[in-house]
Amino acid sequence: INNEIGTLQPIDRIAKLVRRHAPDALLHTDAVQAFCWTDIAHITRNADLVSVSAHKFGGPKGVGALVARSSATVHAVQLGGGQERERRSGTQNVAGIVAMTVAARLAAAERDASIERLGALRDRLLDGLLASVPDIVETAAVYVDGVSDRTQRAAGIAHVCIAGVESEALLFLLERAEVFASAASSCASGAMEPSHVLAATGLDPELAKGSLRLSLGWSTTAAEIDHALTVIPGAVAQLRRFNV
Incomplete structure (x- = not known):
């Protein structure tokens, strides 16, 4: 969703074009604005990587999620303790993660x-x-x-x-x-x-x-x-x- 004028982007059609013309490319979708306004299941089905942010659907600021297809290779940019399957080192914000999960469930239900x-x-x-x-x-x-x-x-x-x-x-x-x-x-x-x-x-x-x-x-x-x-x-x- 365009956060300025609100238009919904046809991710399924975009994904088909990417697969046809650049089959080895990774498709990342910024779905931060989308969570409250559309079922993002169709986005996660069509994209390799999908980003969401908790504060957009009633959760706390400073926590989000990257939904990654199992075939997508994600390299860590933050090294250290190897948390989150060695994709993002650093102590997890457990309270923020739990709050985001609860907010996501409530937002989806409503x-x-x-x-x-x-x-x-x-x-x-x-x-x-x-x-x-x-x-x-x-x-x-x-x-x-x-x-x-x-x-x-x-x-x-x-x-x-x-x-x-x-x-x-x-x-x-x-x-x-x-x-x-x-x-x-x-x-x-x-x-x-x-x-x-x-x-x-x-x-x-x-x-x-x-x-x-x-x-x-x-x-x-x-x-x-x-x-x-x-x-x-x-x-x-x-x-x-x-x-x-």
Whole structure:
């Protein structure tokens, strides 16, 4: 899953291409963002190496896992006592590992219900913004019969681009009103430029300057969505009046 715009990558199709054109290559998948939004079993079946991180699904920070196919050779980069089958030396963080395991089980058990609840809130947020903010674009939107199909995007990520505003100025106004978001932009050589992800989608660079990413999680409520829908249109209108 792309952590900026939420698109799901077709790992099964990617794996087939790798096997066909580079059969000796190892396929590693960064599934850190994916655990809460899709069953990663299909990822582990298709990739040689899969990385996950506990803090993304309710576990503690500083602990993760590398799921490795038995045929994949993993060389240690940390030498010493030979722990973890001589693949990563150093005293294991037993408490962190146990906590990660419990969190993974709980997240997997609640995944479908969480996706349904947060997907509905995300749709409420996106549909509300599209209806109330002129010249706004839903990033990575795929339309089927005139309706945005969001099934191939993470339920917890909403990303839009707004014409006529700068992300940083918008974020300042939103934070003052207790709406916390990100711009999904990076700074290069002192000049603000659109992220490489937005550039890769072919988005107009000027429009990309108004990128806005909003995250939803287990604690997100309908009241918070409604608050965002009250604040964001007014903030955009204010910036457009001053052409910021």
